[in-house]
Amino acid sequence: MKGSIIKYERDNIDTDVILPGPYLKIHDYAELAKHAMEGLDKDFHKRVKPGDFIVAGKNFGCGSSREHAPIALSYSGVKAVLALSFARIFYRNAVDGAFLLPIEIDESAYHDISDGDSLEVDISKNEIKNLTKNKVYKMKPFPELIGKIIEAGGLFNYKP
Amino acid sequence: MSKTLFEKIWDSHIVVDEDGRSLLYVDRHLIHEVTSPQAFDGLRLNARKVRRPDLTFATMDHNVPTSDRSLPILDQTSSVQIKALERNCKEFGITLFDIHSPNQGIVHVIGPELGITLPGTTIVCGDSHTSTHGAFGSLAFGIGTSDVEHVLATQCIMMEKPKTFEIKIQGKRKNPHAVTAKDIIMSIIRKIGTAGGTGTVIEYRGDTISELTMEQRMTICNMSIEAGARAGLIAPDEKTYQYLKGRKYTPNNYDELVNDWRDNLKTDSGAKFDKSFTLSAENIAPQVSWGTNPAMTDDVTGSIPFPDEYGKGNPEEVKGATKALQYMDLKPGTPIVNIVIDRVFIGSCTNARLGDLIEASKVVQGKKVSSKVRAMVVPGSQLVKKNAEEMGLDKIFKDAGFEWRESGCSMCLGMNPDILAAGERCASTSNRNFEGRQGSGGRTHLVSPVMAAAAAINGHFVDVRELDLN
Numbered sequence: 001m002k003g004s005i006i007k008y009e010r011d012n013i014d015t016d017v018i019l020p021g022p023y024l025k026i027h028d029y030a031e032l033a034k035h036a037m038e039g040l041d042k043d044f045h046k047r048v049k050p051g052d053f054i055v056a057g058k059n060f061g062c063g064s065s066r067e068h069a070p071i072a073l074s075y076s077g078v079k080a081v082l083a084l085s086f087a088r089i090f091y092r093n094a095v096d097g098a099f100l101l102p103i104e105i106d107e108s109a110y111h112d113i114s115d116g117d118s119l120e121v122d123i124s125k126n127e128i129k130n131l132t133k134n135k136v137y138k139m140k141p142f143p144e145l146i147g148k149i150i151e152a153g154g155l156f157n158y159k160p
Numbered sequence: 161m162s163k164t165l166f167e168k169i170w171d172s173h174i175v176v177d178e179d180g181r182s183l184l185y186v187d188r189h190l191i192h193e194v195t196s197p198q199a200f201d202g203l204r205l206n207a208r209k210v211r212r213p214d215l216t217f218a219t220m221d222h223n224v225p226t227s228d229r230s231l232p233i234l235d236q237t238s239s240v241q242i243k244a245l246e247r248n249c250k251e252f253g254i255t256l257f258d259i260h261s262p263n264q265g266i267v268h269v270i271g272p273e274l275g276i277t278l279p280g281t282t283i284v285c286g287d288s289h290t291s292t293h294g295a296f297g298s299l300a301f302g303i304g305t306s307d308v309e310h311v312l313a314t315q316c317i318m319m320e321k322p323k324t325f326e327i328k329i330q331g332k333r334k335n336p337h338a339v340t341a342k343d344i345i346m347s348i349i350r351k352i353g354t355a356g357g358t359g360t361v362i363e364y365r366g367d368t369i370s371e372l373t374m375e376q377r378m379t380i381c382n383m384s385i386e387a388g389a390r391a392g393l394i395a396p397d398e399k400t401y402q403y404l405k406g407r408k409y410t411p412n413n414y415d416e417l418v419n420d421w422r423d424n425l426k427t428d429s430g431a432k433f434d435k436s437f438t439l440s441a442e443n444i445a446p447q448v449s450w451g452t453n454p455a456m457t458d459d460v461t462g463s464i465p466f467p468d469e470y471g472k473g474n475p476e477e478v479k480g481a482t483k484a485l486q487y488m489d490l491k492p493g494t495p496i497v498n499i500v501i502d503r504v505f506i507g508s509c510t511n512a513r514l515g516d517l518i519e520a521s522k523v524v525q526g527k528k529v530s531s532k533v534r535a536m537v538v539p540g541s542q543l544v545k546k547n548a549e550e551m552g553l554d555k556i557f558k559d560a561g562f563e564w565r566e567s568g569c570s571m572c573l574g575m576n577p578d579i580l581a582a583g584e585r586c587a588s589t590s591n592r593n594f595e596g597r598q599g600s601g602g603r604t605h606l607v608s609p610v611m612a613a614a615a616a617i618n619g620h621f622v623d624v625r626e627l628d629l630n
């Protein structure tokens with residue numbers, strides 16, 4: 001999985017900025033995507049390209065249980081969020097609906113990766129290659145169950 | 161073996177348990193109009209039924225108008241969502257408290273109020289503040305729409321077992337009318353942080369908790385999610401059993417159940433928690449949030465912090481506070497009581513129950529809302545509204561210049577027309593002060609109902625300990 005980075009050097013990026021409340025009424029996912037990250041970055045939908053990754057700080061996705069948050073990111077093309085940590089419900093929604101990969105990275109990777117860097121993520125090796133800087137970082141491996149659900153393509157496709 | 165309350169409820173709901181994951185049985189599933197439509201679409205697509213429509217209850221709360229309900233809903237997209245819920249409940253045989261029902265209200269207000277929430281049960285809802293129901297000793301998780309669909313289809317939820325976190329609150333508050341449950345939970349979040357409870361189920365314990373009313377306990381458990389916890393719990397006691405007696409859906413064999421709960425629903429002495437935190441209630445002051453997450457909070461007697469001081473050398477925290485102050489348009493060093501407000505919102509699943517409105521009305525009685533402030537009260541449910549009106553609270557608020565609305569989430573999340581304009585500053589009894597939460601560009605200060613009421617009258621924050629609230 002290859003993509004370039006949109007970086008927000010911020011902790012606690014909450015679901016209200018990822019997908020502001022007024023848009024929870026929208027059912028069309030492509031339409032939702034136009035409002036992704038609007039609370040934080042009005043230009044996000046112009047900037048984001050299919051396959052991009054977001055890099056952010058601690059507790060990404062805190063707040064509401066709205067699945068609209070990972071859906072909006074997913075339909076705007078974001079394939080993974082690389083963060084220092086995630087809020088639980090966002091993490092779970094992202095995995096269950098197979099919307100995007102929530103990948104935990106460590107402080108050194110977080111500080112090293114810059115906006116616009118080109119990255120390659122290999123979850124089979126738990127490895128992230130920074131193609132721009134020619135460096136390799138470790139990602140935190142997915143817990144076993146999460147790994148299986150991701151492999152199956154979401155909760156509904158997963159058969160224990 | 162000694163067990164915590166959480167472990168007892170967890171263990172008694174396991175359907176399958178393998179490799180660290182558990183399939184748990186769900187006793188009650190609450191749904192609302194915003195996070196359920198796609199779940200029902202999914203069921204239809206796969207020709208699945210709702211497994212236990214009798215254990216599923218629906219209400220409409222997030223985007224319903226709080227103005228005159230005899231009028232049609234003007235917002236087309238809201239109207240579509242509301243109609244979809246009506247259609248889905250009818251098709252799948254689910255009890256719905258619709259916009260005209262006397263039992264309509266915010267999902268976390270009506271669950272307990274109708275006796276749907278019971279001790280020792282598991283409850284899920286497509287809403288993060290499901291933690292509220294933990295006040296009754298029920299294990300209650302907020303879930304997303306994929307999980308809503310999964311629970312509708314199977315009445316089970318798959319989870320990895322959370323860790324346990326004991327939060328002990330001890331001692332007497334000096335002025336319990338001025339220092340409320342909201343101030344207790346905000347003090348806790350301020351100290352442990354917005355990720356302090358990550359991966360855990362919190363059990364709130366201690367004599368301060370025992371003294372709280374059921375409504376106040378709900379305020380505490382409600383904001384567990386703001387500390388990042390999966391759920392919050394309080395062991396049930398006689399107050400709990402009394403509260404639930406004779407409600408609409410309280411089971412017929414209630415007395416029998418209570419006997420069983422009395423024996424079992426507590427943490428055994430000697431049971432171990434993975435983590436523990438203790439707070440003394442004696443010196444808690446009324447709290448006011450100044451930033452853009454609930455941990456950015458200070459005593460009403462405090463002042464806006466300097467980001468360097470607040471961050472204590474952690475560059476990310478310093479940056480976070482700097483950005484928050486920019487957004488909030490506040491200068492470091494400003495005394496909190498000097499912050500002038502434009503709007504007041506008394507409402508939400510945190511603080512819109514009868515007790516909250518009674519306490520706030522004491523501040524308001526015989527006074528007038530500041531001419532510079534627009535203030536509103538949005539009762540948590542139609543039942544709260546009715547009871548409040550029977551006590552004449554609506555009159556007290558209206559005479560003072562408050563708007564008195566129909567029940568719903570309203571300005572807590574700004575999905576309906578009740579929103580802040582950009583730049584407006586609001587004293588709000590809700591639970592989230594995130595950027596734009598109450599309207600794009602709006603600025604939220606989280607406070608208790610008495611603090612919000614006093615701010616409405618004075619046009620700025622005041623220390624409610626100085627008022628006579630008895």
Ligand code: SF4
Pocket residue numbers: 221222266267268287289508509510568569572573590591
């Ligand atoms: S009142 Fe606010 S926090 Fe509570 S359920 Fe409604 S939107 Fe969510």
